[in-house]
Amino acid sequence: MSYVVLARKYRSRNFEEMVGQDHVVRALTHALEQGRLHHAYLFTGTRGIGKTTVSRILAKCLNCVGPDGNGGITAQPCGVCTACREIDADRYIDYTELDAASNRGIDEARDLIERASYKPSVGRFKVFMIDEAHQLTKDAFNALLKTLEEPPEYLKFVLATTDPEKMLPTVLSRCLQFNLRPMAPQTVAEHLQNVLAKESVPVEPGALRLLSRAARGSMRDALSLTDQAIAYGGGKLEETAVRAMLGSVDRRHAQRLIEALAARDGRSLLTEAEGLRSQGLSAAGTLEEMARLLQQMAIEQAVPGALDATDPDTEAGRQLSPLLAPDETQLLYSMVLQGRAELSLAPDEYAGLVMVLLRFLAFPAGGGDARAERPAGAGAASPSSAALQARVSERARAPVPPAAMPPSRPPAAAVPANPPGPSANAPAARVAAQMPGQTLSHTSTTAAAPAPTATRPVAPAAAAAPAAAAPVPAPTPVSARPKPASAPAADEPPPWMDEAPFEGEEAAAPRAARPQAPDDGAAPTDDEGLPPVPPPVAAAPVLATTSIPEVRRTPLGDRWAEAVGTLLAANAISALARELAMQAELIAIDAGDDGIERWTLKVERETLRAPTLADKLQTALATHTGAKARLEVVAGVPGDSPARREAESAALRQRDAENIIHNDPLVQSLLAQFSTARIVPGSIRPA
Structure with missing residues (x-):
């Protein structure tokens, strides 16, 4: 006797044997038990999930006569009567399967209509099953519409398709539609375990997991791959053999790549990528395994303990989740997914893999401080705001050469214990507290009497620090910072600003408050050896230059x-x-x-x-x-027209809004502190 492949040998013979399609089985079972039978059914879903199998079981349920020959319509076909056995063998005269991929024209549709006019020969119902129905031509569909809508009482239509979007709406409205879902890897693995137990084939759990994931929800593909793996492994299923057959990448490779990315270790990254090339492992498979691992890491970061502890594949996700910040995990996940589509565009797939991984290294590291701020065991905790602000301010400062570094400040004990009370420059103090290392000048206790220039400002956080706190370095004046050769001048706008610098008094006032570097290039210092603090930012009011239309009111x-x-x-x-x-x-x-x-x-x-x-x-x-x-x-x-009056009113509101922004102490402080800061013209709108 010839060998029967597993996909055919273990095809479900009744609804009880159906796997992973409980919603369809339940609906059809209740309809058969209650006698509520539709004349046309449409089964949709991807390949190998049971569309044709459900159609055959339904045909058996409609034509089964039971072991004694006296049975009627049932939801549990006997499997031993002539109708059940011949439908399983695909030779029942009243059950017709038409492959629309090769029989899609108007002539085949007319032949089907002509055969539908005759009553069943031996069965109770005549069942026409049209597979891949979306490939029928429009003319063939139109020819079937009338028969499909009002067929004879002895005729049932069953249509199956993998692409219901290509079906005519007039056909969809005449059918009872069921969507068969792809099966979960756990469901596929359990069914394969039962099949292999019946076949007496030894199997390793890791091999089952690989086969169930490679099937991608299709039970037929899973059984076909199992057949191939049995032949490849010489009658047994081992994880290493199955992995080699499928070309899957070991999770340890993906784990090492993510560890190198988290450590920003480019050398280890290139070494691991070269190892993948030498072993002939798939670059696409590597990115796919990384995506699966990153998805588990994201789940662990968002909901600690949500991963299945009994699944050995989730252990790596739990271990790696603290290495990356949640936002970095999401960024890397997006890069990996997008990179799979870019592999075909690269000179070779390994070059594409390396570029995808190096792309992540091109982004500045943002997870180090955030991870340090998290308490132990709280992998999902987001970076603290203080750590994020510290990183932002650190990157905003330009590097200062050692020769220009001013001496450190005295210990915090020299700072007065009682900081001055609220003053008109409270916004500037808030900026100083929110941006570590970027201290802003501000007035003293009384708003009317500004503090002397040589007086160093004290941020609220520094005033409350203990005497043993570490010294805080003084801010380096903008003019004393070295300028890279390719960087724009201090008074030029950044290259990414298309608009010209805002001209007028509002632009000149903040610049006038900035310290200028001496001619000898050395940083200016005060009597204590510290760089001078810029003068207070509470300068004279700045008036906006918005033109006001002239209206001669009468x-x-x-x-x-x-x-x-x-x-x-x-x-x-x-x-x-x-x-x-x-x-x-x-x-x-x-x-x-x-x-x-x-x-x-x-x-x-x-x-x-x-x-x-x-x-x-x-x-x-x-x-x-x-x-x-x-x-x-x-x-x-x-x-003096209503339109001119409206224009005058709008211009006045615009001028008031600009004056509010230009004269805001916080805005003036930022303009005085950052050399390239500008208020973009046209960006201010009145409320």
Whole structure:
């Protein structure tokens, strides 16, 4: 007897043997038990998950007559009657399977319709099963529509497809649709364990895990891979042999790569990548294993203890989770996923793998301080705000050569124990406290009397420090910092700013407060050997340069603005009539001979001086304001129109908003401290 492959030998024969599709089995079982049978079924889902198997079981349930030949429709086919045995053997005359991939035209559809007109030969129902139904042509679908909607009572349609989006909506509306889901790796592994036990094949647990993951939810693929692995391993399944057959990458390789990335060890990274090349391991498989490991790390960081402790594959995720900050884990996960799609574009896949890994090293390390701030066992804790601010301020400072480094400050004990009370420069003190190492100058206790220039400011955090605290280095003046050859000058805007520097008094005032380097290049110092502190940032008020439109207000202009406001509130005018009212200036009101006043409007635009627009506006005035007037429109530049008044009001609000920002002590402190800081023109908007 010839060998039968596992996928066919262990095909489910009834609903009880179906694995991983409980939602479909439950619905069909209840429908069969209650006699609520639909005339057309549509089973959707990826390959190898049981669409054809469910169709055959359903056909057996409809035609089973039981062992004694007297049975009826049942949800539990006997498996021994003629109908059950012949359907399993694919030779039952009243069960027809049509492969739409090769029989997709109108002629095959007409042949199916003609066969549907005949009653079943031996069975209770005639069942037509169309596999890969989405490949039928539009004409074939249209030919089947009428029969599919109102088939004879003895006919049942079963359609199966892997791509329901390509099905015609008219077909979908005529079918009862069931979506078969891909099976979880645990479900596949359990079924493979049962099959291999029946086949008396020894298997290692690691080999089962590899096969169940490689199947990607398809039970047929899992059984086919198992057949191949049995042949590859000589009648037994060992993890090393299965891994070699599948080309899977050992998790230890992915673990070492992530450890090297967390340590920012580029040499170890390249060594490990070269080892993968020498062993012939797949670069795509390496990134896939890294993605699976990073996903477990992210789960452990977000919800400690959520990983299955009984699964040996999760141990590496728990061990590696403290090495990266949560944001770094997410960043690396995104890079790995995107890198798999880029491998085909690289000169070779190993070069692509190296570039994907080096891309992560191009980002500055952000997890070291965050990990130090976490308590033991709290892998999911996010970095503390103080640590993040310390890192930000440290990176913001330019490197200072040893010769320009000022001597350290005296111990914290020399700082007065009682810091000054609140003052007008409290915002600057807050900036100093929030940005370690970037101390800002501020006024003393009284806002009206600024502190002398030589007085060093004391941040609130420093005032409360104990006497034994470590010395705090003084900030290096901006002018004394070395400038790289390729860096822009101190007074030039950064290269990423397209806008020109903001010109005016608001830009000059902060720059004037900055210390200038002496001609000899040495950092200036005070009588204590410390660099001088910049003068207080509470400078003279800065006025914005927003231009204000000139409006020559007149009593007639007030009357016209009030009338137009009434019309706009009532939504009485629109389009060009509204534009005419907004752009016009009322320059004269004359009494007419007929008792109707004549209002003269001055308008600049010729298109708004059309008589039809004046008539519309005149009618709206009479209806909503009660003004009995005849409008006459003349040419001229208006000096007091509702539109100019609105523009003046908007410009005033804009100027006030800019003044508030420019004169804010915190903003002035930042402008004085950072040499390239600018207020981007046009970025301020009134509330």
